[in-house]
Amino acid sequence: MYKLSSGPVTYNLAVETLLQATQLSVEDLQDVDYQKFVQLFTLEQDDQIIGVVGIELHGDHALVRSLAVADSERGQGLGVLLLKHAEEAAHIQGIKELYLLTTTAVPFFSKLGYQVADRAMAPEAIAQSKQFAGICPSSATFMSKLLGQSIGQ
Template identity: 40%
Template sequence: MTPNIISDSVPHLRAAASADLPAVSELLTASSLPLDGVAEALPTFVLAEVDGAVIGVAGLEVCCDNALLRSVAVRQEWRSHGVGRALVTRVISDAEARGIHALYLLTTTADRYFPSFGFTQITRDQAPEDVRATAEFRSACPASATVMVRACRTSTEAA
């Protein structure tokens, strides 16, 4: 199921369900991304699907007033087709709807990708304690990972 073969297929975004854990785990493993904390955070993940197959994922791990954007992965054959951008945009929107103050992320490969969404680089110790307490921050991502932050516009600010 590649974009060239199924040119009429449009990815559909939806919330993840517990039954999606195997497909999400497979996609994250194929993308060399950590699985720590995925099962617990899965209810706040967003999936991209085509014809019932999961082709992309992005997660929101809520940490009190802040959240972690995590586990952004797209199947190789669907990269550069806007799937990742749609997933990240949806997670940002979900975070803002929840009243999240700031969205953080850790990356070892995409530090040039996320500034287009308003993320800026910070040092690890600038991340708040609730974010530093996540499994991804504590142990899943290497200490060399780039830490980035984006302020969220809450629903009261949008009014």
């Protein structure tokens, strides 16, 4: 049985291990001062973290980041479950629009309502985030989604 964290969890070694196993950056998450901007949500099975997603808060905008599912658990809709959970958490906190950067998952995010956007149109706070400004390559696709009544669709 899967257990989705009801609220943000503290960055920890299990989260770091999963992110590194899926080739996602952890360098800014290791920065204690930067962690205050990021809320992480986990998915567990048998007390093992098998999925994680984060939202990096910047005013009424947020960056979806660090979406990862363990290789052994992929193909079961768990990434969708995690993303919808993050969207709902963002919506509850008054976030109006979500953004993300991806090098490999444009079709996945497109199916869930995200649209490719021009990087030059990113809100200043998002553009200055560590993910946007340097961690993700400039070739990463920038995507956005307005949050409203149809969360997760």
